[in-house]
Amino acid sequence: MIIRHALPRLYAPFRPYASLSSSRRAFSTTELSNGITLAYDLHEPSKDAQKQDNEDAPPILFIHGLFGSKKNNRSMSKVFARELKRPVYALDMRNHGDSSHNPTHNYSALAEDVELFIQHHNLSKPTLIGHSMGAKTVMTVALREKVPIANLIPVDNAPVDAALHGDFNKYVQGMREIEEAKCKRQTDADAILKKYEDSLAIRQFLLGCFVRSEEGTYTAKVPLKILTAALAHMADFPFKDPDQTRFEGPMLMVRGTKSHYVADEMLPTVGRFFPKFELADIDAGHWVISEQPEEFRKAVVEFLQDKD
Template sequence: MAEDVAHFIRENGLKESSIIGHSMGAKTAMTLALGSPDLVANIASVDNAPSDKSLGKGFADYVRGMKQIDASNCKRQAEADEILKQYEESITIRQFLLGNLYRPPGENVTKFRVPLDVLGRSLDNLGDFPYKDPNEIRFGKPALFVRGTKSKYVPDEVLPLIGQFFPRFRLVDIDAGHWLISEQPEAFRQAIVEFLSPQE
């Protein structure tokens, strides 16, 4: 994924890019910054860290629910939401997941854009991080780490490792779980705007 982003940046002639990623997107941003620092001005990593971490059971449940929705040939998002309620009680998170639904051309049912079989098979490895030794590679430009205080993905004990890989990092805590952008959009927006604003 980091290679895909690097290709996009080069192909479009972008300069001094700010990369913001949540969850796996955060690991993508960190990987890109460490592997191709010349392409990146700064990064914002949202609720993830540069370490291997197994995914919570909830992700497998989400995939099961999404597969059930696909198999049910739902015609409306409300029908899909009723199915997903069995797997996730938060309407905010359900709406986020259901944002991947679309109606394929010529069909009258909704399907997910993401390849659910591939996603389901890959869950065991999705929490891995490709760089292991911060003594070998560092990103010396600004980095923002935003974490949900009710999430388990950026515990206090990983902060020293973040500091080793990203010595110019800043940390912002938001009173939310892993889906903090959906749960606290204004707090997230403020953190990003402050980080990206020119510093006096």
């Protein structure tokens, strides 16, 4: 449900989208003109479900958060493809999942990757959905005005400079310790992470960033050194003055009422950058999509069906 009033702000621990899965599946890749290769899954509506008069339905790009990947959004992407009858591209951003690594990791670079992906695939006025790091990325794309965007849905992050939750620094420490310990068993790796994080679900989410080396040891799939250096950039937002640039299209800001990333005092700034924004408050912490998937689905479907 889309609501336009503020709810009391509470606090809750982080929760991941999904637990660790050892299964592998095929995915596609696109080499961009800037040298970055992005991996992605394409979820298409069934032929029977497609609207006869809407064969070229506007696509959706779904972007994960820090330490996440395209697999986090797999289930919800399938739901949106089926219910909205649109193709959904779930991306791995640079330095995440199966995409390539690069020492530059900030929102301008992430936005450029998305823009080049849209141009490469000739996607016409897509909808952009992004959580956390992905939320700031999609808002940056919209404000850069390099590609036409129909609308966007940032999830639990605001267009402001705001410090990251301190847990992210702890997560990096734990992940580095796993590599240094050369763990060969998941139980050993999990025991190390337990020193930094009590939640089993979050530990499983972080273990999803690892693969087994040829020697059988747990090795981080993500470039920990690059992402550690990028933590400060992830707290920033590249645009400072709403009077200089705005996105005049529709936007749905989804926030968890138990999270602090989109506090009430940030909403006036959101409105200056995105004057047509609507607000969906969901009873969840920062990990809105996994904590309340049905409420998130309803908010997004209601918003996008109204725009068709």
